[in-house]
Amino acid sequence: MRKMSYLCSMKRNILILFTCLCAYVSAYAGVTTYEFKNIKWASQVGATPCDGKTDGWTCDKEASEYMTGRTDAQGRLYSQGVSVKTGTSGAGATSVKSFTSVRRIDFNFCQNASKGRGIIYVQVGDNPYDSIVVTKPATSGSGVYLRDSIVRLSTPYSGKIRFWISCTENAINLNAISIRAEEGGTNPFTQATYQLVTDAKQLKDSDLVIFGVADGVTNKIMGYYDPEVSKNNIHAVAAKYAHNRTEVEANEEMAYLFHYLPEPGGTNGVWYIEDVGYGDLFLVADGGRTKNKLTLWDKIESPSYGNFGMWTITIADDGAAIVENQGTSERKFMQYNATDQLFGCYADRNSQTKVALYRYTEAIGTDEPAIAAPMVNFGNVPLYSSTPLPPVSSSKTIEVNANKLTEDISAQLKEGSIFSLSATTLDRDGDQLTISFSASEEGHYVDTLVLSSTGVVKQVPVMVNVIGVKTVAEAVQANDFDMIYLNDVVVTKKYDKYIFVRDETGSMLIYDTENPTTGKPYGQGLENGHVLTNVQGRFKNYYGVPEITPTAAWTVATQKQTCLPEIVEKVDSSDVCRYITVTPDTKHQTPYTIVDQFNTGIYVDEEEPFDAVVMIVHDELQLWLVSQTPMTDLQNSRCTMHNAKLIRNGRFVIVHNDHVYNILGNEDATDR
Numbered sequence: 001m002r003k004m005s006y007l008c009s010m011k012r013n014i015l016i017l018f019t020c021l022c023a024y025v026s027a028y029a030g031v032t033t034y035e036f037k038n039i040k041w042a043s044q045v046g047a048t049p050c051d052g053k054t055d056g057w058t059c060d061k062e063a064s065e066y067m068t069g070r071t072d073a074q075g076r077l078y079s080q081g082v083s084v085k086t087g088t089s090g091a092g093a094t095s096v097k098s099f100t101s102v103r104r105i106d107f108n109f110c111q112n113a114s115k116g117r118g119i120i121y122v123q124v125g126d127n128p129y130d131s132i133v134v135t136k137p138a139t140s141g142s143g144v145y146l147r148d149s150i151v152r153l154s155t156p157y158s159g160k161i162r163f164w165i166s167c168t169e170n171a172i173n174l175n176a177i178s179i180r181a182e183e184g185g186t187n188p189f190t191q192a193t194y195q196l197v198t199d200a201k202q203l204k205d206s207d208l209v210i211f212g213v214a215d216g217v218t219n220k221i222m223g224y225y226d227p228e229v230s231k232n233n234i235h236a237v238a239a240k241y242a243h244n245r246t247e248v249e250a251n252e253e254m255a256y257l258f259h260y261l262p263e264p265g266g267t268n269g270v271w272y273i274e275d276v277g278y279g280d281l282f283l284v285a286d287g288g289r290t291k292n293k294l295t296l297w298d299k300i301e302s303p304s305y306g307n308f309g310m311w312t313i314t315i316a317d318d319g320a321a322i323v324e325n326q327g328t329s330e331r332k333f334m335q336y337n338a339t340d341q342l343f344g345c346y347a348d349r350n351s352q353t354k355v356a357l358y359r360y361t362e363a364i365g366t367d368e369p370a371i372a373a374p375m376v377n378f379g380n381v382p383l384y385s386s387t388p389l390p391p392v393s394s395s396k397t398i399e400v401n402a403n404k405l406t407e408d409i410s411a412q413l414k415e416g417s418i419f420s421l422s423a424t425t426l427d428r429d430g431d432q433l434t435i436s437f438s439a440s441e442e443g444h445y446v447d448t449l450v451l452s453s454t455g456v457v458k459q460v461p462v463m464v465n466v467i468g469v470k471t472v473a474e475a476v477q478a479n480d481f482d483m484i485y486l487n488d489v490v491v492t493k494k495y496d497k498y499i500f501v502r503d504e505t506g507s508m509l510i511y512d513t514e515n516p517t518t519g520k521p522y523g524q525g526l527e528n529g530h531v532l533t534n535v536q537g538r539f540k541n542y543y544g545v546p547e548i549t550p551t552a553a554w555t556v557a558t559q560k561q562t563c564l565p566e567i568v569e570k571v572d573s574s575d576v577c578r579y580i581t582v583t584p585d586t587k588h589q590t591p592y593t594i595v596d597q598f599n600t601g602i603y604v605d606e607e608e609p610f611d612a613v614v615m616i617v618h619d620e621l622q623l624w625l626v627s628q629t630p631m632t633d634l635q636n637s638r639c640t641m642h643n644a645k646l647i648r649n650g651r652f653v654i655v656h657n658d659h660v661y662n663i664l665g666n667e668d669a670t671d672r
Contacts, residue, residue, distance in 0.1 A: 031178050031179065031180050031429065031430075032099075032178070032179050032181070032183065033176055033177070033178040033179075034056070034057070034176060034177050034178075034179075035079070035081070035175065035176045036057075036066075036081050036082045036174060036175065036176065036177075037066060037081075037082075038066050038082070039062045039063040039064065039065060039066055039082055039083075039091075040059040040062055040093075041057045041058075041059045041060075041062075041063070041082065041091075041092070041093035042056055042057065042059075055096055055097060056095075056096055057093035057094060057095055057096065058093060058094050058095075058096060059093050060091075060092050060093050060094055060162070060164065061088070061090055061091045061092060061164070062088065062091060063082045063083055063084045063085075063088050063091040063165075064083045064084060064085040064087065064088045064091075064171065065082075065083045066081065066082050066083070067080035067081065067082075067083055067173060068080070079146065079175050079176075080110055080144070080146075080173040080175065081108075081109070081110075081173050081174050081175035081176070082173065082174050082175075083171045083172075083173045084118075084165040084167050084171060084172050084173075084174065085167055085170070085171045086167050086168065086169065086170070086171075088167070089118070089165070089166050089167045089168070090164055090165070090166060091164065091165055092121075092162065092163045092164025092165060093162070093163065094160055094161070094162040095160045095161040095162070095179075096160075097160070097183070098125075098158065098159055098160050099124070099158065099159070099160075099161060099179055099181035099182075099183055100158045100181055100182040100183060101156040101157075101158060101181055101182050102124045102153060102156060102157050102158065102159075102161070102179060102180065102181045103152070103153055103156045103180050103181070103427070103429070104150060104151065104152050104153065104180040104427065104429070105122055105150070105151045105153075105161070105177060105178070105179055105180070106148050106149070106150050106151075106177070106178040107120055107122075107132060107148065107149050107150075107151070107163075107174065107176075107177055108146055108147070108148050108174075108175045108176040108177070108178070109134070109146070109147070109149070109172055109173055109174045109175060110143060110144055110145060110146050110147065110173050110175070111134070111136075111137060111143035111144070111170065111171065111172055111173065112143050112144070112170045112171055113137070113140065113141045113142075113143050113144050114136070114137055114140040114141060114143060115136060115137075115143065115169055115170035115171075116134065116136065116137070116143055116167075116169060116170045116171055116172050116173075117134060117135060117136055117167070117168050117169040117170070117172075118134050118165060118166050118167040118168045118169070118172050119131050119132065119133055119134065119165070119166045120132040120134060120149070120163065120165050120166075120172070120174070121163060121164050121165070121166065122151050122161065122162070122163045123161075123162045123163075124153070124157035124158065124159050124160075124161055124162075125157055125158060125159020125160060126159065127157040127159065130151045130153065131151075132149045132151060134149075134172055136169070146175055152427075161177070161179060163177065180427075180429050193247050193250070193360075193361050194208075194209075194210050194247060194248045194249075194250055194255075194358035194359065194360055194361070195246060195247055195358060195359055195361045196212075196245060196246045196247065196248075196319045196356060196357075196358055197209075197315055197319065197321070197356075197357040197358065197359050198315060198316075198317050198318070198319050199315055199317070199377075200313045200314055200315045201375075201377050201379075202359060202374070202375075203258060203260075203271075203313065203357070203359065204258075204260070205258070205259060205260035206257065206258070206259070207257075207258045207359050207360060208255045208256070208257060208258075208276070208359070208360035209255065209256050209257075209258050209273075209357050209358065209359055209360070210222070210239075210248055210251065210254055210255055210256070210357075210358040211254075211256065211334075211343065211355050211356075211357065211358075212239070212241070212245075212248050212355065212356040212357070212358050213236075213336045213353055213355065213356060214318070214319055214320040214321065214336075214353065214354040214355060214356035215336075215338075215353050215354075216245055218336070218338065218353070219238060219239055219240065219241055220236040220237065220238060220239060220336070220341065221236065221237060221239040221248060221251065221254055221358075222234055222236060222237075222254065222256075222336075222343040222355070223235045223236060223237040223254055224253065224254065224275060224277050224278070225275065225278075225281075225295055225296040230342065231293075231295065232287075232291050232292060232293045232294075232295070232344065233292060233293070233294050233295075233337075233340075233342040233343060233344035234294055234295075234342065234343045234344075235341070235342055235343075236336065236341045236342055236343060237251075237254060239251065239254075245319070245356070247358070248358045250360075252276075253277055255276055255360065256273050256274065256275060256276065256283065257273070257274040257275075257276045258271050258273055258274075259271065259272050259273070259274060261310070270307070270310040270311060270312055270326055271310070271311045271312070271313060272300045272309050272310055272311070273309075273311060275296055278296065280298060281296040281297065281298055282296065282297060282298070282299070282300050282309045283295075283296060283309065283311075284296065284297045284300065284302075284305075284308045284309045284325075284327070285305070285308050285325035285327055285329045285331065285332050285334070285345040286302070286305055286308055286327075286329065287329045287330070287331045287332075287345055288304075288305070288329055288330070291331065292331050292337075292344035292345050292346055293329075293331070293344070293345060294334060294343060294344045294345045297309065302327075304328075305327040305328050305329050306326070306327045306328045307325075307326040307327050308325060308326075308327030308328075308329060309327075310325070310326040310327070311323055311324060311325055311326065311334075312324050312326060313357070315357065319356045319357075320354040320356065321354060321355050321356055321357050322349055322354065323355060324349070325345060329345065330347050331344075331345045331346050331347045332345055332347070333345060333346050333347070333348070333349040334355055335349075335351070335352035335353055335354060335355060336352055336353040336354075336355055337352050337353075338352070338353055343355070348519065349514065349519055350519035368403075368404070369402075369403060369404045369405050369406075369453070369454060369455075369456045370402065370403045370404070370456060370458075371400065371401070371402050371403075371405070371409060371451050371452075371453065371456055371457075371458035372400075372401040372402070372403075372458065373398055373399070373400045373401070373433075373449070373451060373458060373460045374398055374399075374460070375460060375461050375462075376396055376398060376435050376449065376460060376461070376462040376463070377461075377462075377463050377464075378394055378396065378437060378463070378464035378465075379464070379465065380465050380467055380483045381394060381439075381464055381465065381466050381467065382466075382467055382468075382469055382485035382534075382536065383439070383440075383441070383442060383466050383467065383468050383469065384469045384485075391438045391439055391440040392438070392439055392440070392466060393436065393437060393438040393439075394436070394437060394464075395434050395435065395436040395437075396434070396435050396436075397422075397432055397433065397434045397435075398432070398433055398434075398435065399430065399432060400426055400430055400431050400432070400433050400451060401430040402428060402429060402430045402453070405428040405429070405453045405454060405456065406428065406453075406454050407428055407453050407454045408425050408426060408427060408428045408453065409425070409426040409427070409428060409431070409451050409452065409453045410424065410425060410426075410450075410451070410452050410453065411423060411424050411425070411426055411433055411449065411450070411451055412424065412449075412450045412452075413447050413448070413449060413450070413462070414447060414448040414450060415447045415448075416447070417447075418437050418438065418439055418445045418447065418464070419435055419436065419437045419445075419447045419462050420435075420436050420437070420438075421433060421434070421435060421436075421449075422434035422435075422436070426451070428453060435449065435462060437464050439464070439466045441466070442466050442467060442468040443465075443466055444463070444464075444465045444466075445463065445464050445465075445466065446461065446462070446463045447462045447463070448460065448461060448462065449461075449462050465483075467483060467484075467485055468485075469485045469486065469487055470484060470485065470486060470487065471486075471487055471503055471504075471505040471506070472486065472487075472489065472501070472502060472503050472505050472506040472507060472508050473505035473506045474505075475508065475539060475546070475548070476506060476508055476541075476546040478539040479539070480539065480540045480541060481538050481539070481540065482538070482539045483536070483537075483538060483539075483551075484536065484537060484538070484539045484548055485534075485535070485536045486501075486503075486532075486535040486536070486548070487503055488503065488531055488532065488533050488557075489501035489502060489503050489531070489532050489535060490502055490503070490529065490530070490531055490532075490561050490563060491526055491527065491528055491529060491530045491531075491532065491563070492507070492528060492563045492579040492615075493528060493579060493598070493615060493626060494523060494526050494527065494528065495597065495598045495624075496512075497511055497512040497513075497521070497523075498511065498512075499511075499512055499523050499526060500577055500579060500615055501532065501535075502577075502578075502579065506577075506578075507575075507576075507577035507578045507579065508546045508547060508548065508577050509545055509546065509547040509548070509577050509617075510522075510523070510535065510537070510547065510548050510549075510550060511542070511547045511548070511549050512550065513549055513550060515553055522550045522553055522554070525556075526556070527560070528560075528563055529560035529561050529562060529563050530556050530557070530560055531556070531557035531559070531560070531561055532554045532555070532556060532557075533554060533555040533556075533557065534552070534554045534555050535548065535550070535554045536548075536550065536551055536552050536554075537549045537550040537551045537552075538551060544576055545576055545577065545617060546576065546577065563579065565579050565580050565581045565613045565626070566578060566579065566580045566581070567580070567581050575616050576616050576617065577615065577616065577617065578615070578616050579613070579615060579626070580613070580614060580616065581613050581614075582614060582623070594614060594623045594624075594625050595622060595623065595624050595625065596624075596625050597617075597624040597625070598624060598625065598626060600625055600626070600627065602625060602627070602628055613625075613626040613627045613628070614626060
């Protein structure tokens with residue numbers, strides 16, 4: 001039996017009610033949501049259909065068909081619902097229940113990929129009807145994606161809800177209806193819940209988290225380590241999810257405690273994850289090169305696997321999380337194995353199903369009026385240089401939730417110089433709000449969104465970090481782990497994960513990694529001479545080599561540039577990553593080794609001097625051979641092109657203007 005003393009000490013009473021009723025509690029106070037599952041407009045939650053007597057809808061006119069949904073290129077599932085085509089125009093239904101003080105009705109629908117027109121009508125009781133005009137999709141292919149349209153009633157009406165759809169082209173597919181009324185369900189923010197995390201910035205130190213499955217259909221979560229079940233992975237246990245997968249039923253025994261460890265000198269950090277049932281035992285990837293081992297251990301480091309208890313986390317906006325172990329185990333990506341119904345670690349981040357993280361969210365209170373809204377963080381945004389300098393801008397839409405308010409919500413910004421709002425008044429039962437920004441200078445901008453109603457005030461941080469795009473010379477002066485955006489650069493050499501690039505100011509290295517969207521390297525297919533735009537990533541000075549680890553895909557220009565090596569007079573440690581020509585004297589021992597790291601297969605002739613095109617890759621000035629050309633005529637060598645001449649004295653030397661330099665660029669008068 002697992003030790004539960006830690007859980008008891010937390011003194012948390014977490015209860016989430018999931019029922020088989022047709023009406024599902026949505027994310028707004030006073031809202032009842034119905035999903036439609038067949039052409040007779042019966043609604044259901046899970047697998048329990050309504051009986052048409054106590055809840056649900058009675059069919060006024062049947063529709064054409066029910067469509068279960070589709071999966072897009074990113075693996076996201078979109079329900080499509082009941083299809084009303086031109087031949088069944090006018091199809092609709094009437095609610096069995098009557099609703100009091102209906103103030104707003106949301107319709108969730110989609111169309112064909114590129115067609116679909118008509119009108120959605122809605123009526124409360126015997127009051128005048130209202131309507132939503134559905135136009136053709138603005139962009140071809142976008143019609144299949146679900147979206148919400150709102151009917152907001154200026155006067156609250158009471159009675160049964162009736163809707164019908166007039167279709168004039170192709171089809172309109174209705175998925176769900178949400179009704180705001182006095183009979184609405186409880187706002188989940190009035191009780192403790194486990195909410196889906198859609199941005200890693202939402203995670204905080206000491207968060208309680210449940211590991212779910214990010215496929216939109218699997219009703220499993222990660223259990224606890226049990227050596228009697230398996231020593232190589234952690235079993236899955238049954239769970240209940242909200243219909244839209246934004247919540248999962250609370251289960252304290254399956255929760256894990258997240259600890260954040262900032263990276264010294266940088267903005268990124270790592271997590272170590274404690275099993276709160278056992279206490280003082282941590283999730284580790286201890287699999288070496290052969291096993292998908294995900295287990296518990298009493299330490300987060302080991303001589304064999306390094307930081308095998310440390311994890312980095314990136315999360316897509318649909319909740320799919322990449323949880324990557326920082327140890328040396330080859331299998332380091334935590335995923336769900338649908339075949340064996342277990343959670344393990346795998347070498348390929350896309351070989352199994354990604355996990356989803358559900359964070360424990362405290363209640364805002366059931367008895368008192370309250371407002372809840374998430375922090376708004378635009379993150380790092382590049383500001384590209386041009387004349388004149390254009391401002392950079394973006395927008396985010398958030399859900400503002402509320403409980404027991406009697407007046408609408410006022411929305412204001414304390415500063416308002418960079419950020420702006422789509423509205424200054426929000427619905428008292430909660431609403432959507434779009435926050436935008438526009439900036440033309442670098443800077444870390446912070447403002448405060450103030451939401452208030454009847455004496456209730458909620459302050460929400462709003463921030464963006466606008467980063468100027470840098471030249472290579474500017475970028476190499478950055479601090480480790482700084483986010484860097486580069487001006488256009490040219491690929492001078494690509495070898496495995498090493499992508500050497502340069503602009504007019506200098507050279508540096510891109511150390512390639514896998515694109516989480518494709519599971520393939522960012523630099524796949526790159527060749528010498530390719531011009532890269534929108535290069536971005538984290539900077540690090542790796543033992544004297546300035547490099548960027550990419551965080552997003554760049555754009556590759558179709559036109560290549562010719563990359564000739566530079567002919568230099570002096571070379572020192574600041575020249576790391578340069579693509580240069582040197583003329584060594586191979587008859588005598590040289591102080592720096594030319595390494596055939598690029599596997600050129602070139603044979604170094606020890607009897608004859610040659611021109612060597614090399615990459616300087618370490619602060620010790622190790623030279624990686626790119627190509628070589630035998631020198632038959634010393635007077636035509638690359639050195640003589642700079643009024644230099646070769647001195648055979650057993651070292652790489654360059655003579656220029658009667659001064660002798662070794663390859664470090666230090667003048668050595670004794671060799672004059």
